[in-house]
Amino acid sequence: MNNTRILKVELGARSYPIRIGRSIAGLDTAFPESAGRSLRVVTDSNVEPLYLEALLGALSLTRDQVYVVPAGEASKTWDSAGKVLDWLLESRLSRDGCLIALGGGVIGDLTGFVASIYQRGIDFIQIPTTLLAQVDSSVGGKTGVNHARGKNLIGAFHQPISVVADTDTLATLPKRELLAGLAEVIKYGMLADGLLFEWLESNLDRILSLNPNSLAEIIERCCAIKARIVGLDERETGSGPRALLNLGHTFGHAIETYTGYTEWLHGEAVATGLVLAADLSARHGWITEAVAARCTALIARAGLPVAPPKGMTAEHFRDLMGLDKKVKAGKLRLILLRGLGDAVLSSDFEQDLLDETLAAACRTTS
Numbered sequence: 010m011n012n013t014r015i016l017k018v019e020l021g022a023r024s025y026p027i028r029i030g031r032s033i034a035g036l037d038t039a040f041p042e043s044a045g046r047s048l049r050v051v052t053d054s055n056v057e058p059l060y061l062e063a064l065l066g067a068l069s070l071t072r073d074q075v076y077v078v079p080a081g082e083a084s085k086t087w088d089s090a091g092k093v094l095d096w097l098l099e100s101r102l103s104r105d106g107c108l109i110a111l112g113g114g115v116i117g118d119l120t121g122f123v124a125s126i127y128q129r130g131i132d133f134i135q136i137p138t139t140l141l142a143q144v145d146s147s148v149g150g151k152t153g154v155n156h157a158r159g160k161n162l163i164g165a166f167h168q169p170i171s172v173v174a175d176t177d178t179l180a181t182l183p184k185r186e187l188l189a190g191l192a193e194v195i196k197y198g199m200l201a202d203g204l205l206f207e208w209l210e211s212n213l214d215r216i217l218s219l220n221p222n223s224l225a226e227i228i229e230r231c232c233a234i235k236a237r238i239v240g241l242d243e244r245e246t247g248s249g250p251r252a253l254l255n256l257g258h259t260f261g262h263a264i265e266t267y268t269g270y271t272e273w274l275h276g277e278a279v280a281t282g283l284v285l286a287a288d289l290s291a292r293h294g295w296i297t298e299a300v301a302a303r304c305t306a307l308i309a310r311a312g313l314p315v316a317p318p319k320g321m322t323a324e325h326f327r328d329l330m331g332l333d334k335k336v337k338a339g340k341l342r343l344i345l346l347r348g349l350g351d352a353v354l355s356s357d358f359e360q361d362l363l364d365e366t367l368a369a370a371c372r373t374t375s
């Protein structure tokens with residue numbers, strides 16, 4: 010790969026590199042971690058025609074070492090995981106084998122989950138091909154599948170042994186998917202890095218026009234934030250900082266579940282969730298209304314939704330958010346803002362103010 014930048018997720022014996030660079034043709038040199046391993050690739054039906062041949066060529070693999078799932082969130086299910094597991098057993102992969110996830114966050118989460126339970130756990134490598142996966146999902150070892158009752162409710166923490174992000178792959182990404190990835194980038198600015206947020210306000214157009222240097226810049230900055238947080242709190246303990254990466258997600262996951270995982274992309278739902286989190290923070294007086302307005306404005310400028318789907322009510326939100334994994338002792342906990350770049354995990358928000366936020370948001374779309 011050309012111009013490779015290397016970051017590291019520091020987790021003792023489970024530490025691993027994140028390589029960010031260009032040119033998929035050089036992928037063989039990009040992850041020495043795969044050398045000498047028995048490999049299997051999992052990808053999806055959109056990524057297969059675009060990047061599979063290059064990867065197979067680089068690693069001297071054959072088609073029978075590849076499993077292709079239908080593209081999209083509908084494949085992030087228990088049923089799909091079962092099918093991949095069946096295939097791995099049929100292809101007689103042993104415990105020293107290694108999976109490669111070639112694709113977006115759906116493929117990364119699904120493949121990582123399969124790797125976490127196949128023969129009680131085998132290695133896997135992430136080759137993220139969406140902006141969302143390059144800035145977020147490929148790093149940190151959250152793997153899993155969705156359930157009709159809620160997002161990511163079945164899963165495991167299982168770290169990859171390597172992440173290889175080739176920014177050239179973003180050239181083929183549909184615009185809507187690029188924008189969905191941008192939602193997680195804006196999230197990082199809001200929760201941990203006010204300067205990144207300001208940089209996005211000034212440089213949004215460069216990102217939208219796929220300027221390679223700007224893309225590499227945001228991918229590196231986001232991965233650095235995530236690597237630091239994951240290194241401090243790998244398994245999202247109650248007291249550690251990892252939960253902060255969930256800013257906007259309690260609302261966002263409710264939207265994804267309400268819409269059946271097919272209408273709204275994850276990043277779109279998170280975008281609206283970020284707006285709601287900022288609104289609720291402002292109602293508490295923890296950030297000014299002007300800061301909340303800046304968050305909403307940047308998200309809207311990025312072409313992302315700022316209000317829930319039509320028909321979704323405050324009652325729908327309250328019901329779905331009750332199954333959020335951050336619920337503790339029956340009490341909902343939310344990530345809220347104390348400033349731009351300063352997020353907190355809070356259980357002491359006012360229920361009345363949450364009701365106001367939900368009522369106002371749902372009124373705009375009903």
Ligand SMILES: NC(=O)c1ccc[n+]([C@@H]2O[C@H](COP(=O)([O-])OP(=O)(O)OC[C@H]3O[C@@H](n4cnc5c(N)ncnc54)[C@H](O)[C@@H]3O)[C@@H](O)[C@H]2O)c1
Nearest residue numbers: 055080081113114115138139141145146151178181182275
């Ligand atoms: N594990 C984590 O920490 C974490 C973090 C954020 C999101 N996620 C999960 O990630 C998922 C969303 O990921 P996503 O947005 O990457 O979705 P995705 O994997 O569905 O990819 C989006 C679409 O782009 C296509 N695609 C992928 N790469 C392409 C390329 N280079 N060119 C053209 N098309 C391409 C895919 O086929 C798909 O249709 C959600 O399930 C979300 O919950 C997980």
Ligand SMILES: O=C(O)C(=O)C[C@@H](O)[C@H](O)[C@H](O)COP(=O)(O)O
Nearest residue numbers: 145149151160161251254255258334
């Ligand atoms: O890595 C994390 O931690 C995150 O919360 C990143 C999120 O962007 C991501 O969507 C994650 O899958 C959400 O996890 P969940 O635990 O809320 O299901």
Ligand SMILES: [Zn+2]
Nearest residue numbers: 193258275279
């Ligand atoms: Zn997310």
